[in-house]
Amino acid sequence: MRIGELAERAGTTTRALRYYEARGLLAARRDAHGHRVYGAADLRLVRQIRTLQEVGFGLEETRPFVECLRAGHEEGDTCPASLGVYRGKLAEMDALVAQVLAARARVATRLARAEAAVRALAGEAPPEPGCALAPVRDHVTARPTDTPTGKESHHARQL
Numbered sequence: 765m766r767i768g769e770l771a772e773r774a775g776t777t778t779r780a781l782r783y784y785e786a787r788g789l790l791a792a793r794r795d796a797h798g799h800r801v802y803g804a805a806d807l808r809l810v811r812q813i814r815t816l817q818e819v820g821f822g823l824e825e826t827r828p829f830v831e832c833l834r835a836g837h838e839e840g841d842t843c844p845a846s847l848g849v850y851r852g853k854l855a856e857m858d859a860l861v862a863q864v865l866a867a868r869a870r871v872a873t874r875l876a877r878a879e880a881a882v883r884a885l886a887g888e889a890p891p892e893p894g895c896a897l898a899p900v901r902d903h904v905t906a907r908p909t910d911t912p913t914g915k916e917s918h919h920a921r922q923l
Contacts, residue, residue: 767792770802774810781810787823789813789830809833812840820857825849 771778784790785800790809792800812833813826828849829840840846 765802765807767800767802770807770810773807774814776810776814784810784813784823789823789827805833809840821849821853825853 765773767778767781771781774781781790785792790802790806792802792806795801809830812829813823816826816829817823828843828845832843832846833840835843837843841850
């Protein structure tokens with residue numbers, strides 16, 4: 765099959781296939797006219813790469829799987845090097861999950877504090893100064909000593 769057909773059957777683009785070739789993951793043979801020609805083994809190889817990339821593997825991480833297929837194995841993940849990559853990826857994912865869970869716990873703690881503060885503002889305790897959720901007072905009357913000149917303001921006289 766030619767490059768366009770391989771791309772279509774593998775669910776990728778011809779550009780990606782050329783990139784795989786440039787990275788040494790895919791080897792194209794040429795026909796008499798110089799066109800790239802691929803076989804069923806190449807399709808399996810590209811599908812393996814795509815499957816691994818879809819679950820988070822980087823392109824270079826797919827190399828042991830590709831080499832396993834090239835060595836004649838039916839599946840790309842039956843070689844020791846492939847198993848090692850799987851183990852490494854799982855360890856990486858476990859570390860990321862731990863980070864996300866720790867961040868989640870911090871957010872949950874902050875939410876609980878914020879909800880407690882909102883309940884406090886609803887009447888259970890006095891609000892903190894400057895809080896945007898503090899209740900607004902209807903009328904504040906300035907006293908003559910509250911102004912810079914010591915005189916009662918026009919607003920205060922009207923109240």
